[in-house]
Amino acid sequence: GAGVSQSPSNKVTEKGKDVELRCDPISGHTALYWYRQSLGQGLEFLIYFQGNSAPDKSGLPSDRFSAERTGGSVSTLTIQRTQQEDSAVYLCASSRQFTGELFFGEGSRLTVL
Amino acid sequence: EDQVTQSPEALRLQEGESSSLNCSYTVSGLRGLFWYRQDPGKGPEFLFTLYSAGEEKEKERLKATLTKKESFLHITAPKPEDSATYLCAVRPRQGAQKLVFGQGTRLTINP
Secondary structure (H helix, E strand, C coil): CCCCEEECCEEEECCCCCEEEEEECCCCCCEEEEEEECCCCCEEEEEEEECCCCCECCCCCCCCEEEEECCCCCEEEEECCCCHHHCEEEEEEEECCCCCCCEECCCEEEEEC | CCEEEEECCEEEEECCCCEEEEEEEECCCCCCEEEEEECCCCCCEEEEEECCCCCEEEECCEEEEECCCEEEEEECCCCHHHCEEEEEEECCCCCCCCCEECCCEEEEEEC
8 A cells, every 4th residue: 555645755946936745645544734844853733634624724834835635635735935944844644533643755855045 | 832852862872782762741731642763764654652651662672651741762672773763742632633743862773
């Protein structure tokens, strides 16, 4: 069975450009999470989707960040007008329901020049 | 504010040299403490869940324990393949569907 798939694995962009990061969760997992990991830091929660419920957006750092999940499966994290401080690894995880046992993808490394 | 602090930041051991990693937490009602392992360039991989003080979980050379204020990850007779960053996370309160992570301990086991 396939794990959580994220794309692109690496993205280099110029300051001010928009970027989209994609996450394909494990089939059957209703919960989907986005976290951000800056160099040498722990994971910072961004957003959580559970089934058809309203997402928990409490971790999004600014209104330049948004995410959607289509058909209860694939999710896209969009960062508008990127800044250098947005450079980090963006990790997606999924789980059947919230158990704390999250299955993470390998991440998308974003570098903003 | 819910907070997780891990120590040390980095630890170097010789193969076979046992030690412990610490995770201290302050949360508004603990609903679970979780340990993950992260290899370079990979996403974290789940190891253990602990729910109540006094609980212990074991997997191969790893044993996790929990008290009311901290958790320990004990590594017995480690091997080079145990080298990784170990992350601790807590679920702060009932209804919170997210984990709060510490910054991790980078463990290196020298052969």
